[in-house]
Amino acid sequence: xxxxxxxxxxxxxxxxxxxxxxxxxxxxxxxxxxxxxxxxxxxxxxxxxxxxxxxxxxxxxxxxxxxxxxxxxxxxxxxxxxxxxxxxxxxxxxxxxxxxxxxxxxxxxxxxxxxxxxxxxxxxxxxxxxxxxxxxxxxxxxxxxxxxxxxxxxxxxxxxxxxxxxxxxxxxxxxxxxxxxxxxxxxxxxxxxxxxxxxxxxxxxxxxxxxxxxxxxxxxxxxxxxxxxxxxxxxxxxxxxxxxxxxxxxxxxxxxxxxxxxxxxxxxxxxxxxxxxxxxxxxxxxxxxxxxxxxxxxxxxxxxxxx
Numbered sequence: 001x002x003x004x005x006x007x008x009x010x011x012x013x014x015x016x017x018x019x020x021x022x023x024x025x026x027x028x029x030x031x032x033x034x035x036x037x038x039x040x041x042x043x044x045x046x047x048x049x050x051x052x053x054x055x056x057x058x059x060x061x062x063x064x065x066x067x068x069x070x071x072x073x074x075x076x077x078x079x080x081x082x083x084x085x086x087x088x089x090x091x092x093x094x095x096x097x098x099x100x101x102x103x104x105x106x107x108x109x110x111x112x113x114x115x116x117x118x119x120x121x122x123x124x125x126x127x128x129x130x131x132x133x134x135x136x137x138x139x140x141x142x143x144x145x146x147x148x149x150x151x152x153x154x155x156x157x158x159x160x161x162x163x164x165x166x167x168x169x170x171x172x173x174x175x176x177x178x179x180x181x182x183x184x185x186x187x188x189x190x191x192x193x194x195x196x197x198x199x200x201x202x203x204x205x206x207x208x209x210x211x212x213x214x215x216x217x218x219x220x221x222x223x224x225x226x227x228x229x230x231x232x233x234x235x236x237x238x239x240x241x242x243x244x245x246x247x248x249x250x251x252x253x254x255x256x257x258x259x260x261x262x263x264x265x266x267x268x269x270x271x272x273x274x275x276x277x278x279x280x281x282x283x284x285x286x287x288x289x290x291x292x293x294x295x296x297x298x299x300x301x302x303x304x305x306x307x
Contacts, residue, residue, distance in 0.1 A: 086115065086116055086117040086119070086166075086180075087115070087116055087117055087148070087166035087178060087180030088115075088179065088180060089115070089179050089180060089200075090115070090179070090180060090181075090182045090198070090200035090201065091114040091115030091116075092198065092200065094114050094115075095111035095112070095114050096110050096111055096112070096113045096114040096115075096116075096119045096120070097110075097120075098110055099120065099121075099122060099123075101122045101123075101274075102123070103125075105125070105152060105269065105271070106123050106271065108152075108160075108191055108196075109123075109150055109152060109162075109271065111195075112150075112164070112182070112184055112196065112198055113150070113164070115180075116148065116164060116166060116180065117147070117148050117166060117273075118148050118150065118164075118273055121273045121274065122273070122274040123150075123271045123272065123273065123274060124271065124272065124273075124274040125269055125270070125271055126142045126143050126146060126149070126270050126271065126272045127139055127142040127143055127268075127269065127270040128267075128268070128269050129228075129235075129265070129267070129268035129269070130267060130268075134228055134234040134235055134268070135228055135230065135234070136171070136212075136213060136214050136215050136216055136228045136229075138228075139169070139216050139217070139228060139270065140169065140170070140171035140213060142270070143168065143169050143270050143272060144168075144169065144170045144171050145168075145170060145277035145278060146168060146272040146273065146277055146278065147166075147167075147168045147272065147273060147277075147278045147289065147291075148164070148165065148166045148167070148168055148272065148273065149164075149165055149168050149169060149217075149270050149271065149272050150162065150163070150164045150165075150270070150271050151163050151164075151165075151217045151226075151268070151269070151270055151271075152267075152268070152269040152270075152271065153226065153237065153265050153267060153268045153269070154189070154265065154266050154267040155237070155255055155256060155259060155263040155264065155265055155266065156259075156263065156264045156265070156266055157189075157255070157256035157258050157259045157263065158188065158189035158256055159185060159186065159187050159188070159189055159254070159255045159256040159259065159263065160185070160186040160189050160191055160196075161183070161184065161185040161186070161187075161224070161239075161254040161255065162183070162184055162224075163181065163182060163183040163184065163209075163217070163219045163224055164180075164181060164182050164183075164184075165178070165181050165208065165209045165217070165219070166178050166180040166181060167181075167208075167209065168272075168278075169209070169211050169217055169270075170211060171211060171212070171213040172211060172213070173211065173212055173213060174211055175206070175207055175209070175210055175211070176207075176208055176209040176210070176211055177204075177205040177206050177207070177208055178201070178205050178208045178209075179200075179201050179205045179208070180201075180208075181200075181201050181208035181209060181219065182198055182199055182200045182201065182244070183198075183199040183219055183223060183224055183241075183244045183254055184196045184197065184198050184199065184254075185197050185199070185247060185254035185255075187247070187251065187254070187255065187256055187257060188256065188257075189256070197247035197248065199241070199244045199245040199246070199247060199254070200244065200245055201220075201243060201244055201245075202243060202244060202245050203243060207220055207221055207243055208220070208243070210225075214229075215227060215228060215229075216228030216268070217270070219244065220241075220242060220243035220244055221242060221243060222238060222239075222240045222242065223239060223240065223241050223242055223243055223244045223254075224237070224238075224239050224244075224254055225237060225238045225239070226265065226268065235264050235265045235266075235268075236262065236263075236264060236265075237255075237262070237263050237264070237265055238261055238262050238263075239252075239253035239254045239255055239261055239262075239263070240252060240253060240261050241253060241254070273291065275291055276291070278290065278291060279291070
């Protein structure tokens, strides 16, 4: 289950400030007559925020002593263990271990799920376009409410590609924001002889996924868009990598090199956690989600992602 809260946003800000400090040094090297790019000005704000955080830490240490900063549970309050937070960012330095119930498709996807809420969860195929239909209604009816989802697709030229959305596709018309989202591709379709290119979200967490009721799965503003529209466009997909990283060599799409930015799909599948829908409860001013083992989950309330 995903709980996007203030500590997560602070963690992202802290991560961004590392790259931001490099951008800041570049800004300082610009001539005085040249206005710094917006990205450099944003980096300056992030660095200042980090400096203020360090100031607060120093003040607390002076008032309460260094032992408070080193205590894992100061004043009886347990510190946040960021290593236990799932979907905070894309894990690139390790692979998830196999799960006994994985079928051949799941076995291909499983290694990429390291650090996600699905890493150790048994999966099930919630949607198969070949069996269930190539329409957005067929897609959303089978994945809405189940939370994190990983999409698997094959193109006419043989590329195998897809993406992971930790916030799921509920068809409520909202844009989703998460730094835990990623795309993947085997451009030549060689799933046995090579590892996939795993492409994390870059920049900010905004528009990691676009969740429209009249479209299929959609990552970024146009990084991977699966139309599922009626008529001849039902199997069409487009890809232009902007908000997600590019694979080695700088390819601008997740498709086969011969396909460019447009492809026709021959297969499309969506995998979710095995079990019922998510249960959402209001905790103060935040919605918290959990997997309902008793079957009482109904998925997200309408409008929750657009608040």
